[in-house]
Amino acid sequence: MEGTQQKGYDISKPTTEDWPRERLMREGPDVLRNAELLAIILNTGHKSSIYSDMPEQVAGVLVEDYSKLNKDSIPVSGYCIDILRIALWSLMITDTFYDSIKKVITLGGDTDTFAAVAGALSGCYYGYNGIPETWKSEVMRADYIKELSEKMYLKD
Numbered sequence: 001m002e003g004t005q006q007k008g009y010d011i012s013k014p015t016t017e018d019w020p021r022e023r024l025m026r027e028g029p030d031v032l033r034n035a036e037l038l039a040i041i042l043n044t045g046h047k048s049s050i051y052s053d054m055p056e057q058v059a060g061v062l063v064e065d066y067s068k069l070n071k072d073s074i075p076v077s078g079y080c081i082d083i084l085r086i087a088l089w090s091l092m093i094t095d096t097f098y099d100s101i102k103k104v105i106t107l108g109g110d111t112d113t114f115a116a117v118a119g120a121l122s123g124c125y126y127g128y129n130g131i132p133e134t135w136k137s138e139v140m141r142a143d144y145i146k147e148l149s150e151k152m153y154l155k156d
Contacts (some may be wrong), residue, residue, distance in 0.1 A: 058081065058084075061081055061084050061085050061088065062088075064085065064088075066088060066089045066092040066093060067092070067093065069089050069093075071106065071107060074086060074089055074107070076107050076108065076109045077109065077110075078109070078110045078113060083110070083113055083114060083117050084117065086104055086107065086114050086117070086118065087104065087114065087117040087118040087120075087121050088121065089103075090103040090104045090114075090118045090122070091118065091121050091122055091125060096126065096130065097119075097122045097123065097125075097126040097130040097131050097132070098132050100118050100119075100121075100122040101115050101118055101119055101122065103118075104118045128146070128149075
């Protein structure tokens with residue numbers, strides 16, 4: 001398997017081939033800002049005043065009519081806006097956590113990333129009990145993860 005997944009990049013040591021560090025330094029603040037805005041919207045509901053401070057591409061993804069998209073019309077790429085669109089699409093057109101994950105995997109391409117983001121959004125929506133028991137039983141250190149998530153949830 002080739003690509004950046006096998007190479008361990010050290011963002012503290014720039015090199016000519018260390019493109020992720022340069023990209024992170026260039027795009028990182030915007031990515032973090034957009035993630036924070038998305039978290040606010042998902043947590044509080046769609047607030048139109050938040051959209052005015054949001055980049056047009058992100059706001060467009062959040063107001064898109066996903067019922068009109070299908071497997072052939074949704075852009076399938078590793079671009080962050082497309083990944084968010086894929087995850088939201090799968091959440092909006094399915095009725096279960098399982099179906100949301102299954103839907104993005106059928107798209108092909110970067111399925112592990114699509115499933116990770118769709119799983120995060122679907123997990124927030126359907127909750128712990130919405131995740132299939134067979135999947136939860138395979139997670140290493142599941143008790144620790146559940147305990148940690150409960151502490152995070154209860155934290156002020």
